[in-house]
Amino acid sequence: MSQSKRPTLRQLEYFETVARLLNYRMAAAALGISQPALTTQIHALEASLNTSLLERSRSGTHLTPEGRELLPHAREVLSAMRSLQDHATVVSEGALTTYRLGVPPTLGPYLLPHVMPELHKRFGQLKIYVREQPHQTLVEELRHGTLDLAILPLPLMARDLVIERLFSEPLRYVVPAEHRFAGTPVVRPRQLRGERVLTLEAHHHIHALVREACDRFGASIERDYEGTSLDTLRQMVVMGLGTAFLPALYIHSEMHIPEALYVCELEGIPLVRDHGLAWRAAAPGRHFYREFTANLREIIDGRLGDVVEISGGAGGRQRRGGP
Template sequence: MSDRRLQVFHTVARLLSFTKAADTLHMTQPAVTFQVRQLEEQFNTRLFDRTHSKVKLTEAGKKVFSYAEKITSLSNEMELEIKSLSEDISGNLIIGGSTTIAQYILPSLLQGFKKEYPELNIIIREANTDGIVSMIESSVIDLGIVEAPVKAQDLEVEIFMSDELVLIHNPENNFLKKDSISPDELRDLPFILREEGSGTRAVIAEYLKKQGIGEGELEVSMELGNSESIKGAVEANIGVSILSKSTIQKELALKTLLYKELSPKISRNFYFVRRRHKFKLKVTENLVDYAKNYARETS
């Protein structure tokens, strides 16, 4: 509810990137630039020093950012307190899901929830884990579900469900005769990675680190931005990859992909992420409770 120009400025200042702010706010970069310039005109001063490779706050920008933090926080608290007075479960609920969750978990989860609350309009925003966290911090979404642990003092994080990751490969690739594969064997395989900032990539890197293997030791043949692109590349026999088992159910049924478990196994948790508020939106609480029951029933 706070001034739109201030919200846009606050997001740019927090991320120190006009491009990332545009992605987070689902705006074009020129629109973000226009909002910031309007605020600079209002204060008759520059708020950012811009070069071709870096954005940083001016002294005036630092002052505005300090007040914008307080204004945004108070505005969010006010909206939540007013909404919490109503028992009506209607209107919009905006959920952010990192790529695996938005594409493969949320559709079946929300199908049942929507039947219970038909008046509710559910909006899904998709991004990688870093993007979802940015949306939560900017109050663009009400609830985030991500694939990697999040550490931030102003965010509330709790486990949603567990997920197993497996090595996927083309069926014609008969170099993998056994049921499982060791981390050491990954060094010799052409590997397809998710992009930087991906929760899946962070989990794989942490797993390899525990096994004494650096990400730089992999023979990386390609980096791609989502699971569908990776599955397509593996189907084309460009390389192998590690993905959530939940993402390959259709391909397994069609026999266009096969998988091998890793030994030791690689698993992770999915997490709910939301801002720490004194007041919690009833519909968000209901969704979290419903999702926990869903996870128990499908595990």
């Protein structure tokens, strides 16, 4: 193979993006290039490797068997290059100045505005690029090097990641104005038997928590009405379609005016979701990440300690084996 026909890192990045999204239009937008330019580069990569990687049909874009075989190797090359760049930055500057942080969409908008200003005060040169994605996507992007850090729901089974616990966030029971619990500050779990509960779509971590709670309390999830966001879920409760469990940070941030909703406490059985900060175990900036975690935990405690419960220091560290 001649030098000019060897695959380029850019072509491998394009291939990995299309393989991850399985949509040329979305991949081109994510990469900031035109769709024809992306198609040309994919064809050039296939020619250099002398094999077809992607198949396009009316049903969509799919990996060929050869593409499935070569995709992990392409990701290894890209991860190695990002690691080289990170190490070079550490050596030349002493610390990275730009970090890519992933957060779930049900947490980021209600947490980050409270902590980002103080983080910038403490780390003057720190720049954070924030990406919101479902937690399953964040784990994959963290592993592939697209992200440096991610705030993820716990527990998380990941042998290749280090996870530091940050805080526990209560879920509050919210009912519409005409509901029998309206104005009732404390509800006993047994009173939820037979209640219709709305929740988010299944790919959100909170869905599993609510489903487990409903099974335990004898309530039923409304399968026909699943929210795409916390705002949508709140509006469905307002319209009287059911009740819901909403995160405390969301309530603290977005529900200053009740809007015909009432927030109740569950007596004796706290329903919470746990959050942790994760990074790759071999990341070159891992020593800084521990310092960053301690500061983040301290800021959350100072600004939101009346809403969430902070996990304790190194004792709150989770590093688990898994598949």
